[in-house]
Amino acid sequence: MLHFLLLGAGLFLLFRLVASDSGAPREIVISEPRVEALAQSFSRTWMRPPTAQELNGLVEDYIKEEIYYREAVTMGLDRDDVVIRRRLRQKLEFVSEDTAATLQPTDEQLQDYLRQHAEKFVQPGRLSFQQVLFSVERRGESARRDAGKLIHQLEAGRGPADPTQAGDATLLPAGLDDASPQDIASTFGEDFAKQIDEAPVGQWSGPFQSSYGWHLVRVAARTPDVAPKLEQVRPVVLREWQFEQNQKLGGEFYQSLRNQYDVRVEGELGVLLEKYKAAGSEAAR
């Protein structure tokens, strides 16, 4: 129990051990490693070592910071500061995060993960298609009718050799190659993407509606959904697995720390809350 009560002090001890700048209480010793660290920090920022004057300035600034730091801690300014408390909590939370990041799972573990979360890694089928737009802006009501007319002609074998010439000028691409449902939705809207999901391959079909007007579509190729093998998606699976481990580890880390503490709340929360609210309305009167 005792050594876990030292946990709180541990962090400060850590800094002091490592910084090795403190001797007697009012003594500040700037060690060689400290000077090196300051010089190194400068070098990395400015891509060159500091001049003597610059290094002097860095040391002076560090001394000032150390003095203010000690005085502030002595005064207990760190105790109830929300920012400091949250920051220190965050730094410890990084500990479990770093742990997860170094974990190297076996292929079997990754295979298991892939199997259990198959839907996350499915590569959706892709479409290659051309489209012709009959713009609602340019044609108004007749957009649908014009599109319908052309598809009838094409179905009857009477259509123009190049139907793409029949449509309107637009920023929309004349087609997409090897596009996922997401790609199609990003450009044409989700409705349109859903509609052409069933469009036949190798012929013109439609009219399909989007917020831009009416389209005829000719699907050139469609590939099915693929459940990938581990070799194909290993980096992504690893990343997701590590993420999950991270969450788990964070919980375990906190739990093992918490188990070392004797925690109690002084009274029932519900009662305390009523007391608080009553005091509030008293003050208001």
Place this chain on the structure above:
Amino acid sequence: MRTVRKQNLLILGLAVAAFALPAVAQEHAATDVGTLDKQTAGKAFPAKPPYSPYAGRNFPTRPFFGDTHLHTSLSVDAGAFGNRLTPVDAYRFAKGEEITASSGQQVKLSRPLDFLVVADHSDAMGLFPLIFGGDPKVLATEKGRKWYDLIQSGKGAEAAVDIITSFGAGTIPPEIIPLPGTPLYRSVWQDIIKAAEGANDPGRFTAFIGFEWTSVTAGNNLHRNVIFRDNAEKASRTEPYTTQKPLGSDNPRDLWKWMTAYEEKTGGDVLALAHNGNLSNGRMFPIIESFTGKPIDREYAEQSAKWEHLYEATQIKGDGETHPFLSPNDEFANYERWDKGNLDLTVAKKPEMLEFEYARSALKNGLKLEKELGINPYKFGLVGSTDAHTALAAVEEDNFFGKTSSSEPSAGRAMHPFIKTEKATFMGWETVASGYAAVWAKENTRESIFDAMERREAYATTGSRMVVRFFGGFDFEAKDANNRMPAQIGYTKGVPMGGDLNHAPAGKVPTFLVAALKDPIGANLDRYQIVKGWVDAKGDVHEKVYDVAWSGDRKPGKDGKVPAVGNTVDVANATWSNTIGAPELITVWKDPDFDPAQSAFYYGRVIEIPTPRWTAYDAKKFDVKMPPEVRMTTTERAYTSPIWYTP
């Protein structure tokens, strides 16, 4: 098939013939694959472009949408407000995954973004990673080995607690305590780089390495984001520039010096992206430099022109395109203004500050300064970004997750003050659900998107994903607006947004091929405007806004302006309908007031029909009544980078 083979043989034959025959122009040549005459040779090497319209394309064909300015819990101020999300979470969200926000709510973007810059502030960190990272010196000690093994066997929590305990008891092997030369603290910068490298997926998603240089002395905002074209190898060799002396500085000139040193020493490539001139109290685009009290000099102009090719003109803390005081004839100028003072509202705004705070004014003054200094210090393109401190690049009106984690969706967030001082208050409802950067790059890679940013081929949006084209040249004609491939014509006959037009040929005026496509899940477009700024012979600057394309059959009034498009917003239900406006606008426009002797810029501004503002969605979802001063509708817009004309 046979034709192809014959063509291949012809090419082979021609190649052989080229070696075998003397270099004399011949009408035909006898080769061992038949006689090659000019006609057949012509077929093998066609002078015309290929039949396939998509072959041989070498220009950007789609815009990539992203955020160049996002903060995670690694930023101290974000963490202090309760942000618990890391850069890893930020990238997952940007890629379209559903995650749990810091406030515990589930959140997901309507569509993935294409790129993201996590621009946190840098700081120092702890030394645990040395231990966990399997450092050989650590593994050589018994304790170190024990901890490492615990971690590898899934008992990481036990290892972590044991380490902390050992520190407390003073039983850490001395070999493990950082030695001179090894970094005492792993910097958060390394965390940022690692997350970016992990999330970067060339061709699918770009994660840029970057940071924010947060100069805000006395509350006056001079922030710049620094974005790296480079990957970890170069970026790791430096530390981000800070604003604290003696290592850092709050003066942009020093930031530019840092950028110079970085590029020279590493061969890397960085750019600077400023934001919130509206909170700089007159210091962002100076004619008189605030640090010296003197007019900016040639060196300032050179450095500014070199490093700052883009400006973040719209974000959560206000829109920065222009201001009604500066543009009294622009009826769209009064959009989401944050003009009460500086960043921490310690000093109130004075009207004379405005000229040096807003993009349009700075672009104009840039032309003026170019005459005096020989170089234009304010020749920047425009992008939008969020500056969200939630790690969530979420600024769609119906999906706005606020500026800080304490302002994620809740019933009270609109009426809670964002900043309140005795000088002024910014209420929560005044925060803007804006914006994104749209970049015309050829591919979704760091190099391609960065290069597009450097050449300013980008535009700002206030959160919608409109597709906007803006081409300038001297030869566009009305019929080009009917061309089935507007981009092809645009790049062939002119320059894209961010480009330059020089020396108008005699009798010719700048012409612009402009086009905008509504966001597929968004609102129709009201109009496409062109904003022109120029400097006259006396050195005075001017501006004018032209309506160049608009929906429906509205006619310009006597004042030359096209009347309002209308409003279908049902505030109570937070809905609108696309029964007004147009899904697409394309036109060619010619400058009717051109003077070839005057430097000028032109940029496009596209405005949507009115839609519900995030406050209306909040009111509906939380069933709260907003007071009358709260804005409930918005008109999303896009601002393109300018095209500059130089005589």
